[in-house]
Amino acid sequence: xxxxxxxxxxxxxxxxxxxxxxxxxxxxxNRLYWYRQTLGQGPEFLTYFQNEAQLEKSRLxxxxxxxxxxxxxxxxxxxxxxxxxxxxxYLCASSLGAGSDEQYFGPGTRLTVT
Amino acid sequence: QQPVxxxxxxxxxxxxxxxxNCSSSKALYSVHWYRxxxxxxxxxxxxxxxxxxxxxxxxxxxxFNEKKQQSSLYLTASQLSYSGTYFCGTANxxxxxxxxxxxxxxxxxxxx
Numbered sequence: 001x002x003x004x005x006x007x008x009x010x011x012x013x014x015x016x017x018x019x020x021x022x023x024x025x026x027x028x029x030n031r032l033y034w035y036r037q038t039l040g041q042g043p044e045f046l047t048y049f050q051n052e053a054q055l056e057k058s059r060l061x062x063x064x065x066x067x068x069x070x071x072x073x074x075x076x077x078x079x080x081x082x083x084x085x086x087x088x089x090y091l092c093a094s095s096l097g098a099g100s101d102e103q104y105f106g107p108g109t110r111l112t113v114t
Numbered sequence: 115q116q117p118v119x120x121x122x123x124x125x126x127x128x129x130x131x132x133x134x135n136c137s138s139s140k141a142l143y144s145v146h147w148y149r150x151x152x153x154x155x156x157x158x159x160x161x162x163x164x165x166x167x168x169x170x171x172x173x174x175x176x177x178f179n180e181k182k183q184q185s186s187l188y189l190t191a192s193q194l195s196y197s198g199t200y201f202c203g204t205a206n207x208x209x210x211x212x213x214x215x216x217x218x219x220x221x222x223x224x225x226x
Contacts, residue, residue, distance in 0.1 A: 033213065040218070040219075041218060041219075042203070042217055042218055043156065043203075043214075043216050044216070045213035045214060045215065048213055056213055058213070091156070102146070102158050103146070103158065103203075103214065104158055105148075105155040105156045105157070105158075106155060107154070107155050
């Protein structure tokens with residue numbers, strides 16, 4: 001039974017550099033979500049895809065953030081010109097895609113911007 | 115609108131019961147409950163839909179009061195493994211609206 005996987009698990013980068021994270025959802029899941037979580041807070045929604053279509057983006061997602069899901073399978077989240085405030089855990093989740101259904105989270109990518 | 119969770123933290127002895135509440139100022143379509151242990155991803159516990167019944171498995175159950183826009187998570191006869199931070203995530207719409215708004219969490223510590 002393969003769950004949601006994310007790579008890398010940890011990323012340390014210098015301010016101003018670009019970073020890209022990958023998420024592989026559960027194989028039969030049509031929806032894929034990206035969240036950001038900082039210490040002591042719940043996950044904050046960033047964006048989600050229904051198959052390859054990006055259906056919703058949070059206003060938290062500045063122009064430096066971009067997400068793709070080519071062919072409706074894996075997804076990538078890119079952050080350009082990273083800032084120290086971008087340091088957080090980036091979580092990916094997937095679901096079957098029927099209304100408000102269960103979302104299953106991956107282990108996350110912890111980003112540290114120095 | 116972020117849901118409000120209470121209490122912020124609770125300490126229990128093994129075998130004791132706890133209730134965690136999640137309240138929203140907006141009309142809710144569904145409430146999702148997750149448990150997260152330190153350094154790990156949130157783990158799905160259960161989902162409650164508007165008009166649905168109370169859910170539960172093992173010694174963890176939850177209810178959804180539509181009039182009060184509130185959900186409660188009940189943990190009975192707590193075990194050490196129940197320790198972690200519990201989050202409720204709320205959805206205001208069904209259909210194409212897919213994102214959840216999470217509360218700040220309730221930290222539960224179960225002591226032997």
